[in-house]
Amino acid sequence: MGVITRQEQDAGGKGHAALKVFVVLAHPERRSFNGAMADAAVETLTDLGHQVVVSDLYRLGFDPVSDRRNFISARNSEFFKQQIEEDHATDVAGFAPAVAAEIAKMEAADLMIWQFPLWWFGVPGILKGWVDKVFAFGRVYGRGKFYETGLYRGKRALLSMTTGGAEKAYLSDGFNGDINGILRPIQRGMLQFVGFDVLQPQIVWAAAHLSEEERKAQLAAWQARLAGIAAEEAIPVGRY
Numbered sequence: 001m002g003v004i005t006r007q008e009q010d011a012g013g014k015g016h017a018a019l020k021v022f023v024v025l026a027h028p029e030r031r032s033f034n035g036a037m038a039d040a041a042v043e044t045l046t047d048l049g050h051q052v053v054v055s056d057l058y059r060l061g062f063d064p065v066s067d068r069r070n071f072i073s074a075r076n077s078e079f080f081k082q083q084i085e086e087d088h089a090t091d092v093a094g095f096a097p098a099v100a101a102e103i104a105k106m107e108a109a110d111l112m113i114w115q116f117p118l119w120w121f122g123v124p125g126i127l128k129g130w131v132d133k134v135f136a137f138g139r140v141y142g143r144g145k146f147y148e149t150g151l152y153r154g155k156r157a158l159l160s161m162t163t164g165g166a167e168k169a170y171l172s173d174g175f176n177g178d179i180n181g182i183l184r185p186i187q188r189g190m191l192q193f194v195g196f197d198v199l200q201p202q203i204v205w206a207a208a209h210l211s212e213e214e215r216k217a218q219l220a221a222w223q224a225r226l227a228g229i230a231a232e233e234a235i236p237v238g239r240y
Helices: 006-013 033-047 082-092 097-108 125-134 179-194 212-227
Strands: 020-025 051-056 111-117 156-162 202-204
Touching (some): 020 033, 020 097, 033 111, 033 156, 033 202
Parallel strands (some): 156 202
16 A cells, blocks of 8 residues: 555645544455455545544345344334334334444444445445445435435445446446446435435446556555545535
């Protein structure tokens, strides 16, 4: 990893209070480049004086399957409808401890970073299951709170991700199509939906094909961006 200079720290942090940052890592191999990206984020942000909390979903053994185990309460024990149970759990503190812990981490954060590989034009299943459980009706969204009026307005979110293909494959006329369209269900349909201001994604193209020097350069670029993350502007709602 590259080293952030004191000048870069001053430029990135000047005039901005320390942030509470929540990093969610979703990759089965801890020594992967996604793991290195997560480590770079934690190291850099901590060195800058920000508070960082990490949920490494695979190492946590996070169960992505939603069912009654999401709850310690029950609104209707005869028929399971997740939104109804989430709404009820919001009122009676009825979320299972593992779910409640993740909600609390997200609620406390000023900035949430998801670190993951793009799989099948989306997030890995463990991260999607995390969203299914943690983005709970009543507690995280709903009751008339969506998008600009969302419960998470004022908080920011950022996708940091790797792809299998090169950048040219993700252009509008590329083999896989426009990356902005691919990410819209995540950035718009999940994050902006609950009120997050979404920052531009950090994308490492064709990570598995990079040389060691190219990987170091990507990590250094990520560190340099994070040094000024407190001052970044969000993507306008609904626009990519």
